[in-house]
Amino acid sequence: MHNFYDFTLSELEKVIGALGNEKFRARQLYRWVYNQGVSDFSAMTNISKSLRAIFSAMFSMDLPVIKEVFPSEDGSIKFGLSAADGSIIESIFMPEEKRNTLCISTQIGCRMGCKFCVTGKIGFRRNLTVSEIVGQVISVKKYLNMERRISNIVLMGMGEPIDNLDAVLGALEILKNHLGLDFSHRKITLSSVGLIDGLKTIEPKVASIAISLNAADEKKRTFLMPINRLYPIREIMSFVKGFKGSRRIRITFEYILIKDINDSLDDAKELADLLEGVKCKINLIPYNESPYIEFKTPPPERVDRFQMYLLNRRFTTMIRDSRGKDIFGGCGQLGMKYLEEKHNEG
Ligand code: SF4
Structure with a gap:
């Protein structure tokens, strides 16, 4: 079957x-x-x-089943969905004034090993199938029951989407087909650590692209994201500059601000110098602290100072607050919680 x-x-x-x-x-x-x-x-x-x-x-017609729901005081809702093999898939619904975004996962665990990420700590378990990726949207949509419409999708949950490219492309096709879930490609964002070989195969109309940058210096980025050894910043920049849709479509850079690691004015200057002349948007995301990782959230004034510097250098820069801090909001935190529970039971 x-x-x-x-x-x-x-x-x-x-x-x-x-x-x-x-x-x-x-x-x-x-x-x-x-x-x-x-x-x-x-x-x-x-x-x-x-x-x-x-x-x-x-x-x-099997879909991942919503096993647990964690509503946050900030309005976001974290879902733990159970796959047929019992694996837990994390999705998070984030309502905002003008849009309601669902962040979905593409893998159980992840092999990229980013230092700031709990999913990276879990390690790679397996790829999600097309039905498990699309199923997160369908199951959450049913749960929300027409009361709140999902307007945007971000592939930014557990896993690196490009590392599961075939299933992700299949899922995107179903998400965008007007007889399918009927999302515009402008409303879907695929976030990657910058696996350039895969990113190059993605046509601009497949989805908006976001690259998780987090440092403008090769050494610092390699410390935070070991994948930088294989796909260094300089290669990411040459990809971005040659990006087919770059005249009309701007790539987004995500920059997780971590206290005393990459949140100084020097870091902001280095980032601005790197992106000078590149048509892009920058999303600053203050780090979402977790019991599993020692990194800390910068104080709000440091976040504001970082943003102000970039704004003064004429970059479109937004602060995207971490959502669901009280409900294991960061990707992988729920997965880790289940692993710990299993471990304690065993
Ligand atoms: S941040 Fe994304 S790519 Fe990096 S380890 Fe976590 S899930 Fe993987």
Whole structure:
């Protein structure tokens, strides 16, 4: 049996076509499942009974199940979703004035080993499937029950999306297809540590790109993000400068501000010098402290000073506050909590 949510529309057309059925049946199924939220084949009344029986025997409709919900006092909600093998997938819903963003995961754990990240500490467990990536959006959407609409998606939860590129591209296709979940590519952001070889294969209309930079100095970035040895800042910059969509589409740089590590005025100057002349946006994210990592959040005045410097150098710079500080908001914190619980039980 196949999981229905693993199929892009064109893949579904092929599978259904191979059985001798008209391709438009795939579109009908997509409409029922994604547009109307119907996952029971017997309720799909414009499809013959015999065909409905074939589809029920062919496809399972399994989604990750919401196991735990942690509402934060800042309005965000962290979800722990359970995959079929019991792995915990983390998603976080972050309502803002003008948009409601869902941050989703692409892997269980991560092999990038960023020093500031709890998921990096967990290490790599496995890739998520297409259905597990898309399933986070569907399950959270059902939970929110039309009361709050998800307007934006960020692939910024557990895992490095480019390290699971095939499944991520499949999921993005379903997220964007107008018969699928119907998100504009402008509303989807894929955040990467800068795996350039994979990033180069992504067309501008697939998703907006954000690069997690966190330092403008090679040595410091390698300390924070060991992957910098393989994909150093200079290579990231040459990718960004040659980015196909760069005239219209600006790449976002994420910079997690960590107290006394990368939050000084010298760091801000170095960042501004590095990005001089590059059409980009900078998101400053004050570090979200966790019991598992010794790094600290900088005081607000240091964050403001950093931002002010960049604004004075004419960079579009936003402070994106860490959300859900009281609910294991940082990516991987929930995963770590479950691992600890398992360890204690064992
Ligand atoms: S920050 Fe992202 S890429 Fe780095 S270890 Fe954490 S999940 Fe992986």
